[in-house]
Amino acid sequence: MKKVYNILNLSIIIFIFTGCNSFKSHAANADTVSVTSTIMKKAIKNVVIYPNGNKSDHYPVLYLLHGYGGCYNSWIKRVPELKTIADNNNIIIVCPDGAISSWYVDSPIDSTMQYETYVSKELVAFIDQHYNTKNEGNKYRAISGFSMGGFGALFLALRHPDIFGACGSMSGALNLTHIKKNFDVNKRLGDTALNAKYYADWSIINMLKNNPNIKTPMILDCGREDFIFGMSKEANEKMIELNIPHDYIERPGKHNWKYWSNAIQYQVLFFRNYFNTNHSSNKS
Secondary structure, rough: OOOOOHHHHHHHHHHHHHHHHHOOOOOEEEEEEEEEEOOEEEEEEEEEEEEEEEEOOEEEEEEEEEOOOOOOOHHHHOOHHHHHHHHHOOOOOEEEEOOOOOOOOOOOOOOEEHHHHHHHHHHHHHHHHHOOOOOOOOOOOOEEEOOOHHHHHHHHHHOOOOOOOHHHHHHHHOOHOOOOOOOOOOHHHOOOOHHHHHHHOHHHHHHHHHOOOOOEEEEEEEEEEEEEEHHHHHHHHHHOOOOOOOOEEOOOOOOHHHHHHHHHHHHHHHHHHHHHHHHHHOOO
């Protein structure tokens, strides 16, 4: 199912959706927390943004991944409005560090790069232990990101559907077979010939082909002037072919923060609706 939103109407929806909480006088809080990774034997920094609410309140969580070359504070530095977004939508936003170019995978050749395990297991466990999360399986947990982080979000959600109930990609680098020797991909996956299976099997397009019964709600978003726009378009077309339900947005835009700072609003609306659906079903 393909949904290409009318951007004007969606903007109005977002205004109405977030505006109802505009009476709040304080922005959300932002912590920098260090989490020890047992598998990598090191401490990793993360930004955690959480709403100003009652201490007894519990919140859904959105894990938000940075792109190649970024770090744990990339999002909050470039899009400080995340505090308002978290507050108005009553969600916790967690921005992990992806070690510049981890690609959020467990590298088969480098034991110091085990970021699939870190994000999906170690970090999730830490956040659920130390923050007031709605810890009900995957119902109130989503993941998204841009570029390398867009790949990472879909990769982690498709491999761990019990952990992440919904996922999204903004300008995602979704097909590793197209960028084998670029952006440190080969440093994570190894020799392109000997380890060709990783490049193929871990590309989102092939993960979709190999899992046609995917139930995880997904949203893809990319600008038409983006140099890797074709990857999102290819994934969208494959999902339509396989009849995998998803939302898809393409609009004018490039591979830059101007685009992502706008796109995150639509992604959050998508996840907020997902969380609300679970909340409503729990009441019925």
